[in-house]
Amino acid sequence: MTLALSRKALSAIAERVDEAQTNGRSLTLPTEAHEGFDMACGYAVQDLLRDRWKVRGRRLVGYKAGLTSRAKMAQMKVDTPTFGFITADMAVPDGGICPTRLLSRPRVEPEIAFVLKPDIAAALRTEADVLAATDFIAPAIEIIDSRYADYKFDLPSVVADNSSSARYVIGGRPRRPAELDLRTIGIVVVQNGEVVGEAASGAVLGNPARTIIMLSQWLEDRGEALEGGSLILTGGACEAQLVSAGDSVCARFQDMGDVTVRFVEDV
Ligand code: OOG
Ligand code: MG
Numbered sequence: 001m002t003l004a005l006s007r008k009a010l011s012a013i014a015e016r017v018d019e020a021q022t023n024g025r026s027l028t029l030p031t032e033a034h035e036g037f038d039m040a041c042g043y044a045v046q047d048l049l050r051d052r053w054k055v056r057g058r059r060l061v062g063y064k065a066g067l068t069s070r071a072k073m074a075q076m077k078v079d080t081p082t083f084g085f086i087t088a089d090m091a092v093p094d095g096g097i098c099p100t101r102l103l104s105r106p107r108v109e110p111e112i113a114f115v116l117k118p119d120i121a122a123a124l125r126t127e128a129d130v131l132a133a134t135d136f137i138a139p140a141i142e143i144i145d146s147r148y149a150d151y152k153f154d155l156p157s158v159v160a161d162n163s164s165s166a167r168y169v170i171g172g173r174p175r176r177p178a179e180l181d182l183r184t185i186g187i188v189v190v191q192n193g194e195v196v197g198e199a200a201s202g203a204v205l206g207n208p209a210r211t212i213i214m215l216s217q218w219l220e221d222r223g224e225a226l227e228g229g230s231l232i233l234t235g236g237a238c239e240a241q242l243v244s245a246g247d248s249v250c251a252r253f254q255d256m257g258d259v260t261v262r263f264v265e266d267v
Contacts, residue, residue: 003044004036014048017161020147021049024102027147029157042159043222049162050085059088061231064142065211066163068235069203072109075239078155081211083218084163086231092143094171094259100245101266103145103166108243108261109236110187110251112201112208113140113170114177118228124216130209131177133228139172139187139253141261142233144240168233172257182207186254187237192247199237208234 003010013030020027030037030045050060066082067073092098100106120133145166148157158164182201189197201208211234216226243249245265252258 001040003040004038005034005041009034010041010044011048013160014045014052017045017049017147018052020104021162021166022102024104024145025147026104026149027161029148029153030160031154031157037156039156039159042156045160046084046162053087060085061088062086063215063230064163064165064233065215065235066158068205068208068211069199069237071199071203071238072236072240076151076153078158080155081214081235082155082159082163083215084165086165086168086233090165090167092167092169092261094169095261096169097262097264097267098143098167099266100243100263103143104147105151106143106145106166106243106263107151107240108189108191108249109142109144109240110189110197110199110238110253111140111142111233111236112182112185112204112253113138113168114208114212114232114234116226116228116230116232120226120228122225123220124212124226126213127207127209130212134177136174137177137180137256138170138174139251139256139259140233141169141249141251141259142236143167143169143243143261169259169261170231171259172253175256177209180255182209185256188252189238189241190250190252191241191243196241197238201237203237204235211235
């Protein structure tokens with residue numbers, strides 16, 4: 001496939017994104033800086049970013065999907081889900097602290113995480129396929145961090161920024177998906193004692209398992225396959241909330257337990 005930008009130009013953008021993500025700095029939108037920067041360019045930058053991380057020994061553990069709920073699409077004013085990669089070193093332990101010093105403008109959102117079994121079918125096309133391939137699901141808080149001012153971006157630009165990925169917290173009680181109705185799990189987000197977000201799990205594509213079907217299809221279309229053992233964040237079920245140092249956040253998931261994280265400036 002021919003890309004609108006040269007490999008050299010895309011590598012230079014990936015280097016800038018990497019620097020901004022590592023040091024919590026802001027970026028200008030690639031779509032404003034580069035004529036013709038489209039979704040294919042966005043994912044090409046993301047791939048180059050992934051290569052840079054691998055060289056530095058950052059271990060890929062799975063994927064995140066973004067903008068899979070209407071609440072998130074409306075909040076971000078875009079209408080198509082996106083994907084990104086997640087690494088082991090982005091994890092914050094449940095009940096732990098997340099330093100904000102190297103983040104630009106962190107926000108939290110509640111998500112259902114899936115962990116796949118080691119051996120899975122090559123393609124997951126139905127909800128039954130996903131359930132059969134899932135080892136367990138667990139409640140999560142994704143800490144996103146757009147490197148674009150005020151989270152104002154378009155789809156190719158957010159894709160280049162690895163779909164705003166920054167940190168994640170997996171907690172609560174791991175559950176077998178067959179034990180729950182994945183469409184109707186109640187979720188409440190509490191920030192400093194105030195309820196700031198509410199949703200049902202079905203806010204994500206009717207059933208967050210559908211995120212895995214979309215991800216499997218997307219990978220297949222790019223000639224890749226979903227790997228067994230992957231951790232997948234299925235997307236925020238309600239609007240994301242800005243957080244700053246001093247805040248504590250607890251996401252409570254019906255029948256799945258709580259996930260908590262506290263934000264500090266530095267450790
Ligand atoms: C894009 C990432 C969205 C989600 O769960 O919808 C995302 C953003 O809102 O900055 O992670
Ligand atoms: Mg998210």
